[in-house]
Amino acid sequence: MLTKNSDNLSSDDSDFPSTIVIGGGPAGLTAAYYLAQHDLRSIVLEKGDRVGGISRTETYKGYRFDIGGHRFFTKVPQIQHLWYEILGDEFIKVPRLSRIYYKGKYFNYPLDPLNAVWNLGILQSLLIIYSYLKVKVFPLPLEENFEEWVTNRFGERLYKTFFKSYTEKVWGIPCTQIRADWAAQRIKGLSLKKAIISAVFGTNDTKTLIKEFDYPLLGPGMMWERFQEKLEHQGCPIWLDTEVVKVKRQEQKIIGILVKKDGKIFEINGAQFINTMPITTLMNSLDPLPPEAVLKAADRLKYRDFLIVPLVIAQEHLFPDNWIYIHSPELKVGRIQNFKNWSPKMVPDFSKTCLGMEYFCSEGDQLWEMDDQNLIQLASEELVNLRLIDSLKKVEDGTVIRQKKAYPVYDAEYQQHLKIIQSYINTLENLQSVGRNGMHRYNNQDHSMLSALLAAENIMGANHNLWKVNTERSYHEEFMTKSKQEDNSI
Known part of the structure; x- marks a missing residue:
C-alpha cells in the first residue's frame, strides 16, 4: 500500500x-x-x-459461494x-444444466417441447401453439415493453406461463413497465419454432444456448x-x-x-x-x-437489490442442476444455485451440499429488512415446499449476504x-x-x-x-x- x-x-x-x-x-x-x-x-x-x-466469491465456514452464479463465457x-x-x-469445464419450477413441476431449460407437453398436458400445449400462431398472423403493433416484445415472439400463453411471473419477481414491477430493449438484450435468439422443429424431426442444429462454460x-x-x-x-x-x-x-x-x-x-x-x-x-x-x-x-435511475441465503444441507446429492429458476409466484425465492455442481471445491465436506437461495428485493422492503434467522427459516421451508429436501432437519447451517444495487432497472x-x-x-x-x-x-x-x-x-x-x-x-x-x-x- x-x-x-x-x-x-x-x-x-x-x-x-x-x-x-x-x-x-x-x-x-x-x-x-x-x-x-x-x-x-x-x-x-x-x-x-x-x-x-458482485462477481466476488464469499466464504462461510469453508463453504464458497457466488453472489448470483457467474459463468465465464464470452x-x-x-x-x-x-x-x-x-x-x-x-x-x-462445467456442463450447463438448469430447469424451471412452475406449478409444482420441473421443466427443462432451454424448453424441451416433449418435456413441456408432458408437464403441461396436451390441451394447454395446443393452446400455447395456437397462441403462438395467432400472434404470428396478427402481431402486436408496438413493442415498447417486455410484455409486448415477448408476446410477439412466443405468444401470449407462453409469455404468461414461462416469462411473466419470474420477470416480475426479479424486478418487482409489472412487465409492462420494463423496457423492450432489456428483453432484446437478454433473451434474443430463443425460438419456439426451432425448438418444436427440433423435437419433431430429431434435429438440434440451433446454437442459441451454450452447453458448457468455464468456471474457476x-x-x-x-x-x-x-x-x-x-x-x-x-x-x-x-x-x-x-x-x-x-x-x-x-x-x-x-x-x-x-x-x-x-x-x-x-x-x-x-x-x-x-x-x-x-x-x-x-x-x-x-x-x-x-x-x-x-x-x-x-x-x-432505479436499482434492484439482491440477497442470497446459502444453506448447508446434510445430504451428498440433491439435484443435478447448476441452478433452478423458480417461476411460481407463491414462492419468494427466485433462483437456487447448487454450488457443488459448479465446482466440487466449493464445498469442503463432500458428504454435504451448499445451496444458494436467491431473493430479488429492494432495500427497505419486507424481505430486505427481515433478520438473518428468519430468512434462513424462510429459505429452509421453501426448500421443503419445492420437494428438494424432505425435512427441515437436513438444514444444518446457513448465512445471509445482502447486495445493494445488484441490477440496474430498465x-x-x-x-x-x-x-x-x-x-x-x-x-x-x-x-x-x-x-x-x-x-x-x-x-x-x-x-x-x-x-x-x-x-x-x-x-x-x-x-x-x-x-x-x-x-x-x-x-x-x-x-x-x-x-x-x-x-x-x-
Whole structure:
C-alpha cells in the first residue's frame, strides 16, 4: 500500500500512479491491469473488503459461494484471452444444466417441447401453439415493453406461463413497465419454432444456448484475486475498505478524489480517472455538483437489490442442476444455485451440499429488512415446499449476504434519464465511466471488462465511444458463430 505522512497524496510525486480507478470489480481491475501491461500505473479504490464486486466469491465456514452464479463465457476474443492469461489451467469445464419450477413441476431449460407437453398436458400445449400462431398472423403493433416484445415472439400463453411471473419477481414491477430493449438484450435468439422443429424431426442444429462454460476451480473470486496479486506485484496498489467521499472537479476536469480509509480522509490526485461505482453515486459525489437536471436524472435511475441465503444441507446429492429458476409466484425465492455442481471445491465436506437461495428485493422492503434467522427459516421451508429436501432437519447451517444495487432497472423512463447523465459525463475531459453500474447497463462481466479495456485504450490515445459498445456481443446465453474479423471488430 502507498503511504504518505501528508493527508494529501499528490500525483506530482514520481512514485504515485497517474490513473485513479474507482471500484475493484471486473471492470476496474481490467482497466488497471491493461494499463499496467503498457507500463502505466494506477491505484484502485474499493469500498468493500475484497475485490470482485458482485462477481466476488464469499466464504462461510469453508463453504464458497457466488453472489448470483457467474459463468465465464464470452464471444469477445480479447476477454477470453485475458481470462486464460490470468487463470490458465485453474479453469474447469462445467456442463450447463438448469430447469424451471412452475406449478409444482420441473421443466427443462432451454424448453424441451416433449418435456413441456408432458408437464403441461396436451390441451394447454395446443393452446400455447395456437397462441403462438395467432400472434404470428396478427402481431402486436408496438413493442415498447417486455410484455409486448415477448408476446410477439412466443405468444401470449407462453409469455404468461414461462416469462411473466419470474420477470416480475426479479424486478418487482409489472412487465409492462420494463423496457423492450432489456428483453432484446437478454433473451434474443430463443425460438419456439426451432425448438418444436427440433423435437419433431430429431434435429438440434440451433446454437442459441451454450452447453458448457468455464468456471474457476474455487469460484469467480479466484479470478479477481489473481488480478489483485498481479497488479500489486507490478506496483499498482488496490486499497480495500476505501470509500470515495468526493470526486473533485474544476470546470470540466476531475482533479482529485477525496477518500475515507482507516478513519482518515485523504485526497488523491491523478491525471486520468475511471469510474465503476454506481453512476447515481458518482453524480452525487461530484464537487461541485453537476447541474440540477443531471442530479434529478441520477436520482430517478432505479436499482434492484439482491440477497442470497446459502444453506448447508446434510445430504451428498440433491439435484443435478447448476441452478433452478423458480417461476411460481407463491414462492419468494427466485433462483437456487447448487454450488457443488459448479465446482466440487466449493464445498469442503463432500458428504454435504451448499445451496444458494436467491431473493430479488429492494432495500427497505419486507424481505430486505427481515433478520438473518428468519430468512434462513424462510429459505429452509421453501426448500421443503419445492420437494428438494424432505425435512427441515437436513438444514444444518446457513448465512445471509445482502447486495445493494445488484441490477440496474430498465424501467419506462431509464433511457431518458441515462441520456442526460451520459451527455454530461462526455463533457468531463479525463473521466470515463464503465462497467454494469458505471454505465447503468445490465451487462455480463465480459462486457463490463470490454468497456474497461477500451477506456484504458482511450487513456493511451484511442478514441472509443464506450456507449456504443455492442452489449449483445457478450450475452451469456446466445451463441453465434462469427468470422474472426467480425469477432475482433469493436
